[in-house]
Amino acid sequence: MQINLTGFLERKTPDFMLELWKILLSAQSSPDGIPNELVEQKKQEMEKKRAEEEKLMNLLKEKQLRITLENSMTKRSSTDEGTRRRERSRDEDRSGGRRRRDSSIDRRRRRSRSSSHDSRNRERTSRRRDNARTRQDSREDTRRRSRRERHSRRRSSSSSRSPRRKPESKERR
The missing domain is CATH 1.20.5 (Single alpha-helices involved in coiled-coils or other helix-helix interfaces)
Structure with missing residues (x-):
């Protein structure tokens, strides 16, 4: 062997x-x-897999704990932020409405920006439409030309041919 x-x-x-x-x-x-050796090898492989799975499970649990802690921290900070916002709005109300004037200015700015943005969009769409029309027109023109050429070829080829003759039939005696 x-x-x-x-x-x-x-x-x-x-x-x-x-x-x-x-x-x-x-x-x-x-x-x-x-063989005992093969059984032992298989046992060792299974132990390794279990150890790896346990490691992964532990890592997942740790990550989940971190995420829950982070979420709870962000919830706390967001509630703190909410109270800060309320305090700011109270202070602004006490300051004589200065904030209200600022917000109206911001609104005007936003409107002017949005109107210019809208006009840009309109221009783009009109350009796109025009381009699409020109493409379509050019396609139609090429189709028309090709039809004309085919038609003219047929005419020229038919005029150059001699008329077909019918084959003479042989008489049977």
Whole structure:
């Protein structure tokens, strides 16, 4: 058997055969017919997988805890922010409505920006429509030209031909 495998495994054939014989002998001596070495290897692989899964589960739990802590912190900060906003609005009301004038100025600015933005959008859409129309027109022009050319070719080719003659029928005697 070793000689037959030498062409395939070359230099590694003796080592392979030694391991194979060990496995075969251990399988022969075990009651199940399964080598003890293979059973031990499988047990070790399963232990490694379990350890990796436990690690991943622990990491997931830690991440979930962090996320819940962060969420609870942001909720607290947002409630703190809400109280700050309320306090600011009270202070502004006391200051004589200065904030209201500022907001009206902001509204005017927003309106002017939005109107210029709208006009830009209108210009873009009109340009797009124009481009689409010109593309469509050019396609139609090329179609018309090609039809004319085909038609003119048919005319020129039909005029150059001689009229067809009917084949003479032979009389039977």
